[in-house]
Amino acid sequence: MKIAHAEVLVTSPGRNFVTLKLVTEDGLVGYGDGTLNGRELAVVAYLEEHVLPLLTGRNAHAIEDTWQYLYRGAYWRRGPVTMAAIAAVDVALWDLKAKAAGMPLYELLGGESRRGALAYGHASGNDLPQLFDSIREHLDLGYRAVRIQTGVPGLGQIYGVAGGDGDRYDYEPARRSAVALEEVWDTRAYLRHVPTVFEAVRHEFGPELPLLHDGHHRMTPNQAAALGRALEPYDLFWLEDCTPAENPEALRRVRSQTTTPLAVGEVFNSVFDYQTLITEQLIDYVRSAVTHTGGITALRKIMDFAAVYQIRSGFHGPTDISPVGMAAALHLDIALHNFGIQEYMRHSPATLEVFRTSYTFVDGLLHPGSTPGLGVEVDEQASRAFPYSPAYLPVNRLTDGTVHDW
Template sequence: MKITDVRVIVTCPGRNYVAVKILTDEPGLYGVGDATLNGRELAVAAALQEHLAPLLIGRDPDQIEDIWQMLFRGTYWRGGPVLMTALAGIDIALWDIKGKRAGLPVYSLLGGKTRDGAWAYTHCGGHTNEELEDSVRAAMAKGFQHIRVQCPVPGATSTYGMGGAAEAASASWLGKGSGDGGPMPHVEGNWEPASYLRVVPKMFAYLRDKLGDELNLLHDVHERLNPVQAARLAKELEPYHLFFLEDALRPEHKESFRLVRNASTTPLAMGELFHTKYECLPLFTEQLIDFIRCDIGHIGGITEAKKIAILAEPYQIQTAWHGPGDISPATHCANVHVDVSIPNFGVQEMVYFPEIVHEVFPGAPECRDGKLWPSEAPGLGCDINEEAAKKYPYQRNYLPVCRRADGSVHDW
């Protein structure tokens, strides 16, 4: 069996996605992967089309590990978000082919099920604590036992996460038109850490008072705090028993997690902006986090995700793979196949995709009873409708930018 073609499909069914479709010389046998990097989609598409796809023609798609090593190490200028996202698109598509050829779902090739379904968490937000409570109760009514909660920051012009599940799934909060032929970044202005640090503990105090202690509550800092601020927040949130506090620090300063860990027993999650297992290692070996939150679509795919999970296991660190709306259903399928096949799974972020996305990418994981369930079809279970994809051409867009009250740029 040989690879005969690699199609890179850029489409925008509500937001931009980059799909990789790898065809083989066996009639009807192909794989679908996801290589979406939000805000830099065309950079990944160019890397695939101009540099990586030519290396695949004529290769045996069964040799996933060898292809992975060649594409990662053979570039010499290895790693980074663009190349690792491109590699992920290829890797996910190759695993899809392997499963289809074997006539088995991918989880079976990864060792088989360790659980029936993967506990999932959804997103809730609101302009007031009362509105947030209503959103959480609605999620609980759908069966969710794990819920991420976000609240507005006083004085800020807008706040990440406040839109809850709708915001996580759509691109409605991204930049609007600028008159130059394309949208410019949305600016979240007047964001101040002091205001944020005052309001978040109050949000959790309110929710625990209204909802009790059994519900698993999560919160995303989104890398906005310095080490002392993060340590203070983790300490002040201890009485509310979070399931985890997510991305409290920037990814560049892993050693700063020592300060946060020493200050509090609040469980910590990190890794959304990591790109390789090597970035995870210091946090694992010193047991500075409790959940690893890499994005399978940005770390080189299933091959690297499986290795990261294996490295985390002896340190009692669980997985919580990134699962927002800005990666396509193909990566969400990959998430769940890994989730149900590893022993140290923790929880899986999920979104409800709009119907327009399902039209282009049929086969997203099913969510019911607060869990995600993998497809039992051979492969990953996700496909791409190329004719539907053509109806939604690429539209330039960017992730938002955050600015402090003095106008300076802050981490979004």
């Protein structure tokens, strides 16, 4: 089964998405997600100028060989642009292989390990009443776990928190503009406020509801450790990205000071980012996305490595991952033994006009469905109604103007 044609599709039905389309000589079509939020066109150029010319005539069944060829053959390895491009190819090849076999992809990954994948949604608000309303909305939608993000008194709009303008945060937290907007941040104010929020949420919603929180890399190791300890009475499912994790020493410090579970890796793109964190058991959950970590082939290997150390998955799944990337994650979720939880932000109606999906969300659980392949098809005619336009996530600054992590 040889690849006869390859092209990159760019569309923006609420968000910008990069999709690789592969067509075999016998007419099978496979799709892969190469979206890199705010740097989408860099991946487009990488694919069109450097990868697509290498694909025509290749054996579409040779997924491992193609992955190694694209990773090792370029000499320049890793990095988000390279790994997103490789992921797009890898996922499209898995889609083709499963379609050729007439099976949903998870069957080729070992079959079902569970009935469905527990999902969490994003509840947020500028104040407690808004937050409580958002939590109730998510519970009404069927979620059994929620991420809690909140405004901080004295600060303005904060990334991860829905604004009061009626716009859906999860459809497009990036803003359409030529340059990124800037937000103001105060870590000490945040650290004082967040434990009071979780105390109020537990009082209102009880001890059973799994609660998650994302620190967006904004804390030093000591600050992260202090927050982890302060949140222990509220039994978090996890504290995510509490401090930049590129330096494993930072997680050693946090790990030694708190028993709050830690999730890390949203910005990682290689097993080498995780190596020390996994072998020293400094984290509890792997947060990578299939789309940004070299595809199904690479992320499956990371999770097999993590399983030896009782570390579970918590794959990145916001709406800047296209439905193609979400479906790829779900097939892994269903097949992996060491699945933990799946982030799930619902795509906009416009996005679902372009990407026709077969995955389901019922009683808090996601399932990729039984359609052969990934279970996602792209309506190219519909996609042309949504041309690309620049959009960027905000830049974070401290109150004195210093650029800060987030």
